[in-house]
Amino acid sequence: MRRLLPLLLLLLGTALPAAAAPAPASNAFPYTLHTDTLPNGLTVVRVPYPSRGIIAYVTVVRVGSRNEVEPGRTGFAHFFEHMMFKGTKTHPEGDRERILGNFGYDDNAFTTDDITLYYSYGPTAGLPQLIEIEADRFRNLEYSEPSFQTEALAVLGEYHKNAAAPFLKMEEELNAAAFTRHTYQHTTMGFYKDIQAMPQAYDYSRTFFERWYTPDNTLLFIIGDFDDAKVMELVRQHYGPWDRKAAQVSVPAEPPQKGPRTAHIDWPQPTQPRQVIAWRTPGAGTSPADAAIQTLLVDYLAGPTSPAYKTLVLDKQLVESIGSDYSEHRDPHLFTLTATLKDERHRDTVRKTLLQEVSRLAAGRVDAARLKAIQDHARYGALMALETPRDVGIQLGWYAGVTGSPDGFQRHLQSLPKVTPAQLSDFTKRYLTANKLILLSLTPKTDAQGGTK
Amino acid sequence: MKTRALMSLTALLGLAGCATTPKPPPDENAPPPAVPAQAAAPEPAPRPARPEAVPATPLRQPKPMEQVVLARPDSPIVSFRLVFHTGSVDDPKGKEGLTALTAQLMAEGGTQKLTASQLLEALYPMAAELDVFVDKEFTTFSGRVHKDFLTRFQDIFTDVLLAPRLDAAELERLRANAISDVENGLRSANDEALGKVALDALLYQGHPYAHFTGGTVQGLKAITLDDVKAHAQHVFTQDRLVIGLAGAVDDALAQALSSRLSALPAKGAPRVELPAVPTTAGRTVIIQKPTLSTAVSMGFVSTIRRGDPDFFPVAFAMSNLGEHRQSIGVLFTELREKRGLNYGDYAYAEHFIESPGTTYNRTNIARTQQDLSLWIRPVVPTNGVFATRGAVFFLDQMVKEGIPQERFELMRGFLQGYTRLWEQTDQRRLGYAIDGLFYGTPDFLEQYRQAMSKMTPQSVQEALRRRVQPEALNFAFVTEDAEGLAQALRSGAPSPITYASPKPEELLTQDQSISSSKLPLRPEAIQVIPAQQFMEK
Numbered sequence: 001m002r003r004l005l006p007l008l009l010l011l012l013g014t015a016l017p018a019a020a021a022p023a024p025a026s027n028a029f030p031y032t033l034h035t036d037t038l039p040n041g042l043t044v045v046r047v048p049y050p051s052r053g054i055i056a057y058v059t060v061v062r063v064g065s066r067n068e069v070e071p072g073r074t075g076f077a078h079f080f081e082h083m084m085f086k087g088t089k090t091h092p093e094g095d096r097e098r099i100l101g102n103f104g105y106d107d108n109a110f111t112t113d114d115i116t117l118y119y120s121y122g123p124t125a126g127l128p129q130l131i132e133i134e135a136d137r138f139r140n141l142e143y144s145e146p147s148f149q150t151e152a153l154a155v156l157g158e159y160h161k162n163a164a165a166p167f168l169k170m171e172e173e174l175n176a177a178a179f180t181r182h183t184y185q186h187t188t189m190g191f192y193k194d195i196q197a198m199p200q201a202y203d204y205s206r207t208f209f210e211r212w213y214t215p216d217n218t219l220l221f222i223i224g225d226f227d228d229a230k231v232m233e234l235v236r237q238h239y240g241p242w243d244r245k246a247a248q249v250s251v252p253a254e255p256p257q258k259g260p261r262t263a264h265i266d267w268p269q270p271t272q273p274r275q276v277i278a279w280r281t282p283g284a285g286t287s288p289a290d291a292a293i294q295t296l297l298v299d300y301l302a303g304p305t306s307p308a309y310k311t312l313v314l315d316k317q318l319v320e321s322i323g324s325d326y327s328e329h330r331d332p333h334l335f336t337l338t339a340t341l342k343d344e345r346h347r348d349t350v351r352k353t354l355l356q357e358v359s360r361l362a363a364g365r366v367d368a369a370r371l372k373a374i375q376d377h378a379r380y381g382a383l384m385a386l387e388t389p390r391d392v393g394i395q396l397g398w399y400a401g402v403t404g405s406p407d408g409f410q411r412h413l414q415s416l417p418k419v420t421p422a423q424l425s426d427f428t429k430r431y432l433t434a435n436k437l438i439l440l441s442l443t444p445k446t447d448a449q450g451g452t453k
Numbered sequence: 454m455k456t457r458a459l460m461s462l463t464a465l466l467g468l469a470g471c472a473t474t475p476k477p478p479p480d481e482n483a484p485p486p487a488v489p490a491q492a493a494a495p496e497p498a499p500r501p502a503r504p505e506a507v508p509a510t511p512l513r514q515p516k517p518m519e520q521v522v523l524a525r526p527d528s529p530i531v532s533f534r535l536v537f538h539t540g541s542v543d544d545p546k547g548k549e550g551l552t553a554l555t556a557q558l559m560a561e562g563g564t565q566k567l568t569a570s571q572l573l574e575a576l577y578p579m580a581a582e583l584d585v586f587v588d589k590e591f592t593t594f595s596g597r598v599h600k601d602f603l604t605r606f607q608d609i610f611t612d613v614l615l616a617p618r619l620d621a622a623e624l625e626r627l628r629a630n631a632i633s634d635v636e637n638g639l640r641s642a643n644d645e646a647l648g649k650v651a652l653d654a655l656l657y658q659g660h661p662y663a664h665f666t667g668g669t670v671q672g673l674k675a676i677t678l679d680d681v682k683a684h685a686q687h688v689f690t691q692d693r694l695v696i697g698l699a700g701a702v703d704d705a706l707a708q709a710l711s712s713r714l715s716a717l718p719a720k721g722a723p724r725v726e727l728p729a730v731p732t733t734a735g736r737t738v739i740i741q742k743p744t745l746s747t748a749v750s751m752g753f754v755s756t757i758r759r760g761d762p763d764f765f766p767v768a769f770a771m772s773n774l775g776e777h778r779q780s781i782g783v784l785f786t787e788l789r790e791k792r793g794l795n796y797g798d799y800a801y802a803e804h805f806i807e808s809p810g811t812t813y814n815r816t817n818i819a820r821t822q823q824d825l826s827l828w829i830r831p832v833v834p835t836n837g838v839f840a841t842r843g844a845v846f847f848l849d850q851m852v853k854e855g856i857p858q859e860r861f862e863l864m865r866g867f868l869q870g871y872t873r874l875w876e877q878t879d880q881r882r883l884g885y886a887i888d889g890l891f892y893g894t895p896d897f898l899e900q901y902r903q904a905m906s907k908m909t910p911q912s913v914q915e916a917l918r919r920r921v922q923p924e925a926l927n928f929a930f931v932t933e934d935a936e937g938l939a940q941a942l943r944s945g946a947p948s949p950i951t952y953a954s955p956k957p958e959e960l961l962t963q964d965q966s967i968s969s970s971k972l973p974l975r976p977e978a979i980q981v982i983p984a985q986q987f988m989e990k
Contacts, residue, residue, distance in 0.1 A: 051877075101863055101866065102870075104874070108778065122873075154789050154790075154793050161644075161796055164642055268743055270641050271637045271642065304577060314569055314570050314623075320629075377577050378580075380578070380579055380580035387878050387879075
């Protein structure tokens, strides 16, 4: 189930943000949120959506690999997400599949650095059963040690599947270079050795559940075509008695970076050389205004209408693609520019071209018309991307989880059109500096070329 | 190479429009059946077998520029879907990849009015989408735009087809990307996808489906700009086009679009005549490359496709084995959940290509000749043979014993709901409607739901017995120690599995049956190919 990282990246690739210039015909988020908080702290958001008998049911727990503070426990939030499908006393393993399966739900989840998001997408007719079975697992999850040990092997399989392409290794090396203390130093998948050791962590998994799967750390979104009063009655009935409180652990703060850093990967298979340029930047959880700026910066510096794209991709054809892996994080994380090179020989030229664009921006030379086009793109992009209840639920859940606010997504959309050329430039001058820079290079180097394996 | 075949007349008649008469085939090369050592159920009657070849019964041909319009006034978005009956089958020999490269150059390379860069700039503030996807027989240009920009977008979208720039520098850029997609993408970065393409190449050896849709390295290198220009004129033509429109559309828009597209050449090159596909069985290809794990695909060229009365029951049965990423599937439950072998295991009655951002099959990848396939996401190499045996075991069990009533009801409920998710976007609704024109299956999903309401476990099993033969499987593996795997497969030696955690006795007993079951592969028909040679030419 589960493990939707590739899907998420795809969603972000096309669906990302979006600006809400309040032009009446083109409101970037044309749906209404009805939000209540139960006495136990659970936030419940309903969104009417004309989906003709289909709903999306999205639960976001504000726990991700960021919360993995104990040594040896990296990757645990993601692994735990898998265990959330393993049953309770009332609904032992397999029961959920039978009950929800009967309605035809697409039932899945994914984990990021900051959140774990569960969704069920299917007929409104199954909503009463869904509410009951969801509340039951969040309150009363129970699974056996052998089942836990077996699922750990599925996670290992997931790692192996992802490890065939260079991206996982690149993320591992970049995070390790950027973070010396903060838990962002490991990826959501976790360190390989920790994944291999997961079967031994059964007791810890119980602690993890008690610590983080609590109503005050969770937000529920129901999007689609349903009777609001009946739904809320069922939600109160089934989630009301959930009474745990979230633990507090202290995530180590990352000390300021004092100088550029580099990392390199020799990739033991044929692939295109890659270059990543990264800077430590403010998080969306701590600085929403800066998150809007970074969202726009992605396209300003490396989007399909950027000068760098025109030069490097179209005119000189030195790279296959340029872009960014930036995504919103709760704590300060990274803003990145990425390039997939056609040839190792062009690495310096490509890096310099990208850095020149950054310098130009930092020097105050902002193309206001292009910024406006990016803001328009964001507004219409949001409208285009919210095509199904599931799309809406995942966007709402993602931003709510990262920002801690049920309307985090709309706030983000509203922030985008307000960003000015001066803010774009100021941010670049402040954060995309040489002292905060991390350069990651990847070179294909097979055994025959003396490469590492 | 053929499998044993005793085609019954009933089954033959079931092959709608089947053109050739299969011969009853003595087959000394036939692989042994995949019989689990302790298969419980007695074999009832002899099973009808497959024909020696799957004929190329042509798909239906809609009239030139036939329109499919699905208006949805509550949406502010307009979806365009132009589906051409052309794909990699139209690539000339030695220029494999020509259709894909031509389509890509049209979609990305600019128009006579706009350079590639100006095209991006024009689409950008609208957040308009303009994509192309090429499969074996179909090429789909899709576009989406907010109605605020309809006129502007329609001009650009039609110019892409009517007045593409076909610029030499853009051709070089996209050619380099396409070659890199083979050399670095296909061969290197996704073992599971590589396994699937390897299975295609094995099943359709010598057939126009055999090469990678994106082309071969040497084929792509041989393509000239003149080839591209001529090909565009030959295949993107009115007689090969179906026009789909959905969302905020009206008659005037539909009319205007048709009118503009009537500037396309009226008639395309003659259709490529697809040959019959020999129903090979028991062949194996192992792609050798450095990798942590082993990916497995298996399948056979199917005698059914949409429109055949057996399609729905067989599709139902394969969903029971495993829809992509649905934990309800038998393979997912047995191989992943109970045994922890990997990340998932799936099965499909027709060719499967994941639609980006979803777990659903793409639309408009219709094929004259279809294949049934199962795939095992990467497993640790020591479990490669066991996992393969496991998938064959559960397929075989389903064919022999049918689907138990309770399980049948569960899957019927599942698919009644789940199929509704397949049609939640305008592009997907258009896709199904257009596929329906070619397969002769109007209201396909509704027909599926109605067919399910009438199915019984018996009717499904009868269809399975007619059309699904585990002994007809062919296999593709991607692994590092190819020779070691080939040796293990040739030897037929048991492949026991051990677990780090306790397992129920029942499962361990079943494991013994699985690990000693005979795989339906022929030891002499195992081929090892280094990844670096795959799809070179």
